[in-house]
Amino acid sequence: MHNALLQRAITICSQKKLRFTAIRQRVFLLMLEQKGAVSAYDLLEQLQKHDSGAKPPTIYRALEFLLEHHFIHRIESLNAYLKCEHFGCEHPMQLLICEQCKQVIELSDPVIDNAFSEQAEQSGFKITNKILEAHGICHNCLYNEPPL
Numbered sequence: 001m002h003n004a005l006l007q008r009a010i011t012i013c014s015q016k017k018l019r020f021t022a023i024r025q026r027v028f029l030l031m032l033e034q035k036g037a038v039s040a041y042d043l044l045e046q047l048q049k050h051d052s053g054a055k056p057p058t059i060y061r062a063l064e065f066l067l068e069h070h071f072i073h074r075i076e077s078l079n080a081y082l083k084c085e086h087f088g089c090e091h092p093m094q095l096l097i098c099e100q101c102k103q104v105i106e107l108s109d110p111v112i113d114n115a116f117s118e119q120a121e122q123s124g125f126k127i128t129n130k131i132l133e134a135h136g137i138c139h140n141c142l143y144n145e146p147p148l
């Protein structure tokens with residue numbers, strides 16, 4: 001399943017003439033394996049299992065590439081990263097972050113997004129960076145069910 005997603009990413013990158021290097025592909029695959037939010041430091045540790053010479057700039061450069069081309073998202077309030085459910089295209093985003101299990105539910109409701117922008121506009125405010133993140137407890141943790 002991950003290989004199919006990797007193939008899709010490779011196709012998108014070749015269509016856009018982007019350099020999807022081996023290291024970027026490796027970090028992308030690592031991101032696909034994450035269940036929720038992951039920090040750059042945790043990713044680096046995982047990367048070093050394959051490539052013991054990997055250094056922080058390696059991971060940050062790869063993450064920057066994946067962010068820029070909308071394969072992953074940055075979670076500002078956690079200083080962490082999340083694979084994108086929509087993959088390869090820009091979209092409005094609202095995040096629900098579970099404080100217990102780190103699961104993140106990604107919403108992309110254009111109505112919420114537009115309402116927020118309109119309110120800003122009415123206040124004469126020009127938004128340059130919009131972040132909508134909520135913290136709380138997910139359904140699984142709330143009802144104490146073991147995660148799937």
Ligand SMILES: [Zn+2]
Binds near residue numbers: 084086
């Ligand atoms: Zn997304």
Ligand SMILES: [Zn+2]
Binds near residue numbers: 101142
């Ligand atoms: Zn949870």
